[in-house]
Structure formats: structure tokens, C-alpha cells
Amino acid sequence: MRVISFILTTCVSLAVASKSPCIELNDGNKMPIVALGTGRGTASENANVDEVRHAVYWAIEAGYRHIDTAAIYFDETQVGQGIADAIANNLVTREELFITTKLWNDKHHREQVVPALKESLQKLGLDYVDLYLIHFPIAVKADGSPDDVDYLETWQGMEEARELGLTRSIGVSNFNASQVDRVIAHSKVCPVVNQIEVNPTNTQEELVAHCQERGVAVMAYSPFGFLVSRNKPNAPPPRADDPVLVEMAKKYKKTTSQIVLRYLIDRGLVPVPKSANKNRIVQNIDLFDFSLTPEEVQQINKFNKNVRVIHPVHLKDYPNYPFWE
Numbered sequence: 001m002r003v004i005s006f007i008l009t010t011c012v013s014l015a016v017a018s019k020s021p022c023i024e025l026n027d028g029n030k031m032p033i034v035a036l037g038t039g040r041g042t043a044s045e046n047a048n049v050d051e052v053r054h055a056v057y058w059a060i061e062a063g064y065r066h067i068d069t070a071a072i073y074f075d076e077t078q079v080g081q082g083i084a085d086a087i088a089n090n091l092v093t094r095e096e097l098f099i100t101t102k103l104w105n106d107k108h109h110r111e112q113v114v115p116a117l118k119e120s121l122q123k124l125g126l127d128y129v130d131l132y133l134i135h136f137p138i139a140v141k142a143d144g145s146p147d148d149v150d151y152l153e154t155w156q157g158m159e160e161a162r163e164l165g166l167t168r169s170i171g172v173s174n175f176n177a178s179q180v181d182r183v184i185a186h187s188k189v190c191p192v193v194n195q196i197e198v199n200p201t202n203t204q205e206e207l208v209a210h211c212q213e214r215g216v217a218v219m220a221y222s223p224f225g226f227l228v229s230r231n232k233p234n235a236p237p238p239r240a241d242d243p244v245l246v247e248m249a250k251k252y253k254k255t256t257s258q259i260v261l262r263y264l265i266d267r268g269l270v271p272v273p274k275s276a277n278k279n280r281i282v283q284n285i286d287l288f289d290f291s292l293t294p295e296e297v298q299q300i301n302k303f304n305k306n307v308r309v310i311h312p313v314h315l316k317d318y319p320n321y322p323f324w325e
């Protein structure tokens with residue numbers, strides 16, 4: 001069994017120091033621990049996404065080196081502009097950045113993968129990404145109806161993209177434990193990452209342990225869970241003013257949002273907090289001057305209710321739907 005090793009080095013940049021240590025992936029590449037999320041939930045092809053360009057720039061200025069995007073966020077062009085602005089202003093070089101993007105469900109046929117990544121690269125204005133993920137194990141046709149493509153076939157396309165140097169590493173997202181195992185058992189290249197939802201109401205302890213024991217790093221999306229408004233008034237606690245989190249926040253002189261991000265880091269995860277607000281972007285990476293005790297991590301685990309923020313029930317009858325509840 002391969003266990004992820006944590007590298008306590010900090011990547012040094014030209015003008016703005018990185019705030020984020022890295023973990024070493026199972027292919028030897030290094031991934032910065034905190035990624036700026038750029039998906040906005042309500043993304044559409046015509047959405048105004050100028051805010052993403054600013055967010056990416058502010059994030060790099062604040063010390064982030066890892067940016068998370070996806071073809072389906074329709075913001076790769078703006079992510080690329082933010083990166084180009086930062087490079088033009090000598091904040092960083094391309095080599096110091098770690099850029100993740102994702103293959104959407106309607107491009108799962110093996111021969112579609114490389115062209116899909118090339119299209120993402122063109123939008124991003126990059127020659128390569130650092131990490132390319134299969135966004136979901138579910139395949140759909142162009143009209144959104146189910147397509148019966150085995151994700152092992154998709155994975156072969158991912159391996160080809162890696163061999164061509166279009167991406168340094170390849171991984172998956174929203175795969176359950178048996179799907180992760182199936183890819184590992186039947187492929188040349190092991191996924192380096194499984195990006196899944198993890199937060200205090202959906203702690204995913206079994207799946208996280210399963211991946212980490214196999215050397216597959218876990219990126220935690222929707223890291224704030226229901227601390228932030230999701231228009232679900234009956235969602236289980238914690239909220240941002242929860243007494244358990246407030247007490248920890250007082251102890252460490254941090255906000256409850258920072259406590260939750262640090263909780264994820266202390267579980268060996270790579271949180272992907274999204275913000276388009278400059279102050280919150282800065283706050284969300286100011287996490288490396290404290291850590292929670294194992295007891296505090298357990299206390300937050302106790303909030304778990306297996307309730308998801310992202311629950312694509314409209315896909316539940318599609319082949320390879322990964323969530324069982």
C-alpha cells in the first residue's frame with residue numbers, strides 16, 4: 001500500500017511567496033495543499049465570470065499556487081486571464097503554479113478525451129495542466145441522456161493525454177471506493193487524486209481512508225458544507241456560529257471558516273475553498289500557523305450526517321452513479 005507523504009517544503013516564487021505547503025502525489029509530482037475553487041454552482045455558458053479573473057489574480061497574490069477549474073464551469077478563459085495577469089506582473093512563473101481542470105461527462109469516449117483537454121488548454125492559454133480529472137464516473141450523450149461508456153475506457157484517454165504531456169498528472173472526481181479500486185486494478189496509471197465533497201456534515205471518513213490507504217490523495221470540495229448559505233434552511237449543523245467551532249476559533253484566533261479548512265488539512269486533505277471576495281480569499285489560505293488537536297478533529301467529525309451539498313439526484317438512474325444514499 002502506498003501512503004501519501006506530506007512534503008513540508010514551501011514553493012518559493014519570484015515576488016510573492018507561496019503560502020501553501022505541498023503534498024507529494026503517487027506519481028512523484030507535488031500538489032499545493034489549498035486550491036482556489038472557481039466553480040460557482042450556477043455556472044452557465046453566458047454567465048458573467050469576470051469575477052473569476054480577479055479572484056484568480058488575488059489568490060496568486062495572496063500565496064495560492066493551486067487553482068481548480070473545470071470545462072463545465074465555463075470559466076477556463078477567465079482563469080487563464082487571471083493566471084496570465086499574475087505572470088505578466090511577475091507574481092509567479094507558470095512552473096510555480098498547479099492548475100487543475102476536469103473532463104465533462106459528455107466527453108467520455110476514449111477518442112474525445114485528448115481533444116477535450118486541448119480545448120481546455122486553449123481556453124486557459126496554457127501548454128499543459130498539472131492535473132486533469134474525470135469530473136464524474138457518469139457518461140452522458142451530447143443531449144444529456146445516459147451514455148453507456150465505461151470509465152475505464154475514459155481512463156485510457158486520460159493516460160494518452162498524460163503521455164502526450166498535456167497534463168502532468170491524472171485523477172478522478174466523485175468516484176466511490178469500488179470505482180477507485182476498479183481504475184487502480186485495470187489501468188497502467190494509478191489516479192493521483194479523487195476529488196470529492198468533504199465537510200463537517202459529510203465527513204466521508206471511510207472513502208477518505210480508502211483512497212489514502214491506496215496512495216490516492218483526496219481533494220475536498222464544498223469544504224464549508226452548510227457553514228455558508230446553500231438555500232437549504234433545514235440542513236444539519238454546523239453553521240458559522242456553532243458553539244463548538246466558535247470555541248476553537250477563539251482558542252486559535254481564527255474564524256470558524258478557517259477552523260473548518262484546517263480540520264480538512266489536519267485529516268490530510270486538500271481543501272478547495274471558493275471565494276470571489278478578496279478578504280475571504282486571503283483568509284482561506286491563512287491556515288499554516290496553527291493546527292487542531294486529534295481530539296478537535298474528532299469533535300468536528302461528530303457533526304457528520306452524510307448530507308451532501310452537491311447531490312445530483314437527476315443522474316441517479318444513470319450507469320455508474322457513484323452515490324448510494
Ligand SMILES: NC(=O)c1ccc[n+]([C@@H]2O[C@H](COP(=O)([O-])OP(=O)(O)OC[C@H]3O[C@@H](n4cnc5c(N)ncnc54)[C@H](OP(=O)(O)O)[C@@H]3O)[C@@H](O)[C@H]2O)c1
Nearest residue numbers: 037038039221222223224228257272273274275276277280
Ligand atoms: N469535483 C466536483 O464535482 C466539484 C463539485 C463542487 C465544487 N467543486 C470545486 O470546489 C469548489 C468549492 O466548492 P463550493 O463552491 O461548492 O463551496 P465552498 O467553497 O464550500 O463555499 C463557497 C461559498 O462560501 C463563501 N465563502 C468563501 N470563503 C468564505 C469565508 N472565509 N467565510 C464565509 N464565507 C465564505 C463563498 O462566498 P464568496 O465568494 O462571496 O466569498 C461561497 O458562497 C468549487 O468552486 C469547485 O472548484 C468541485
